[in-house]
Amino acid sequence: MEFLIKISQFLLSLSLLIVLHELGHFIPAKLFKTRVEKFYLFFDVKFSLFKKKIGDTVYGIGWLPLGGYVKISGMIDESMDKEQMALPPQPWEFRSKPAWQRLIIMLGGVTVNFVLAALIYMVMAFAYGETDIDTASIKDGYLITNPILENMGAQTGDNVLAINGDTVTGYSDMRSKLIEAKTILIERDGVQKTLTTPVDFLGQLSTGEDRTLFELRMPFVVAQVPDSSANKNVDLKAGDIITAVNNTKLKYFDEFHSVLESSKGKTVKVDVLRGKEEFSRELKVSEDGKFGIAYYPQASAATLNALGYYDIVTKTYGLGESIGVGAVKFKEQIVGYWAQLGLMIKPSTGAYKGVGGFKAIFDVFPSTWSWEAFWGITAFLSIMLGVLNLLPIPALDGGHVMFLLYEMISGRKPSDKFLEYAQMVGFFILIALVLFANGNDIFKAVFK
Template sequence: METFLIRLLQFVLAISLLVLLHEGGHMFFAKLFGVRVEKFFVFFDVNIGKWSGKLFSWKPKKDDTEYGMGWLPLGGYCKISGMIDESLDREQMKKDPQPWEFRTKPAWQRLLIMIGGVLVNFVLALFIYSMIMFTWGDSYFKVSDMTMGMRFNADAKALGFKDHDVMLGTDQGSFREFANVNGDFFRQIAQAKRVDVLRNGKKQSIKLPGDMDMLSMIKTRPYFVEPFIPAQVDSVMSGSPAAKAGMKAGDVIKSINGKAVETWSDMNYQTGVLDDVMAVKNTHKDSLAARSVVLTVQHKGATKLDTMRMVMTPDLKLGVYQSSLASFYKPVQVQYSFLESFPAGAKHGWNVLRGYVGNFRYLASADGAKSIGGFGSIGSLFPPYWDWYMFWSMTAFLSIILAFMNILPIPALDGGHVVFLLYEMITRRKPSEKFMVWAEYAGITILIILMVFANLNDILRWLHVM
């Protein structure tokens, strides 16, 4: 429960900040051009009976804008006079146009008002990334420094890769780091026609088609490629099954229930198999039998293997902390001055956007549709503990996603309004009010369907249905 609340708090704080600044971008340009903003709300104040749905609101003196917070945390809105938006206020549109209304302003001003939110989110992301670079610098594990090489699945081996190959680069350039939030490492392989590796101390090249499916590379278990990390115990939790059995830091697991183990991926795969077995066990006796495992372990400094028996926890944990890249390799650490952090942050933010846009095309596939997630998936991106570096990194990432999603040409989103404004600027004709209303209805319907679909995916994943 505690980890859930920590994730929830981070998620709500990040989304509130992004929505506040996004809508603030719209309001800034609206007030800059003399357009009246009637309401500025974080979250939606959907009416419930006679209740207006407002958690609180206030209207400063000599200000036309009512500020407040609604109860439904699905976004926010900035109600602009003389504009057909999600409020669908047609009564206002029946009145004579007023000089302070959106509809009476030049098209270029209306365009800036509409892209104001997206612009703020994108600039905010670049600023956050810049401050991350300034505060923490950039730390990563260079792929070519991973001397134990990589672990490959059957699909990768069929193309010519072998376990322990050290990845050097492709015809597109050298590899930087194994993976980051936008999957550059996998994308580079997917688009490569040649991958250079170091095998037994000699450089070799592997030919690839250049158009591999990156999504399947990431979704397949085991992964297409991942760093070779031995199943070495980093530390043991006090009172855990592993501690009671005598396991210690530095021990290396070699097998579980007779199944060979080389890496933590192998170990996690085998516990995943046990989890499937547990799902069909109906009695406590059957469950206990499934959790009772036999491990062969090589103790630190020993040459012979030791057989260890233990009963895993109900959630199939041994009670050990796994070794990681940091257990075997020293990360590359780059520090930036205040001025240097801005180009570094902008470059990183642009790469994140480029990667996210590149991945967007996979949503048209069946696997891509299944990967769409709702609030649960987004919330799970935050760590189960409070970490300012991760919080700001995820906030910047979500800011980029929010900017990109809002600029999509879907009615009811900023991008839909931009399309209609561009049409007006090119043809010198405004779309009719009737058309705009029906477009808004269609856009809202599309967004509701997408929201239901995304959150349904979360529920199905939670139920282990997919």
């Protein structure tokens, strides 16, 4: 069931983005009376799952879900239709249109991607508002399990004050800034210290087993007592919170390890909080220092807020405010993604090791259906699609735009033969990038 939920979200998001991107090309092409021969969701290599011709255009769904396309008459694209290009130009063809019209047609796809992302962020701000944790309320620091951060000198209990010199005020803000972190200002026992990330920080992070950085410290919230547990007959329910062992107060789950290590093979008294009721129970500690109880690694925001662990800040926005908040979110996301691309092209950062393909995108979607998560992921994927299509690589929209700008500035149009060769080079570059990205996915799945 979890797989079906994830694959459904993945295909719905991908289909939505592809169709809207291609509509961004299709609509201006039609407005400028340019013939569109095909409009396809997914690729129809050898055959189609569905197709129907309406007017001059064949609308269809291919079987290979690696993208989609519109085939515009008189345009040198991935179809490499040399026979058509060998004929005299026709008034309805792309090549017969003024350069400014061709530029608008080519920019239509990425324009739709960016507008879609901005609109989603605006609607999400209005519909869901924003929920975050005020970092000032994190009194006992963060949980550190990542060896990269440990090697940098971070310890559980450290508080993060600033990243790259920018003060951190919200937990989600901190998590997004860590991707580009060069320096991290922490506070430990009232003393501030600056940690410097290694040059290949992103490379180490993407290839390591633990890709989590700073985690919130959580209470010991019982999820289930399995039948295999020595404590299966103890009266404990899902949602119970264990707060002490042998009268030693333990606020966070990570504090239990050392206490249980010293109680191996013994029976201990634990204090339990169930709603507002407090009571004690006796639990057996196994020889490996565990209760044998499943726990929730992430407590709910309501639980954390009610127990006073952290201050959960919830903001709601009116229609006018949502436009501004969504626009700011869109700007931050697009600037951040450009920055990440910049790191990826620098071999020294190792960021290229984190490049992923379709499996990486699939894994981003949650295993339970959440419209809020779905739209947030779709908005970011729309930005990714827009930015990547703007790269000046022949066969991408950015490559066509590059040649059109050259034509408009110089007054000279590149020859069809040159454009054919450029298209072939661009196609092979794209194939190499797709193989690299999906090869990374396979490598991580097999060897990690």
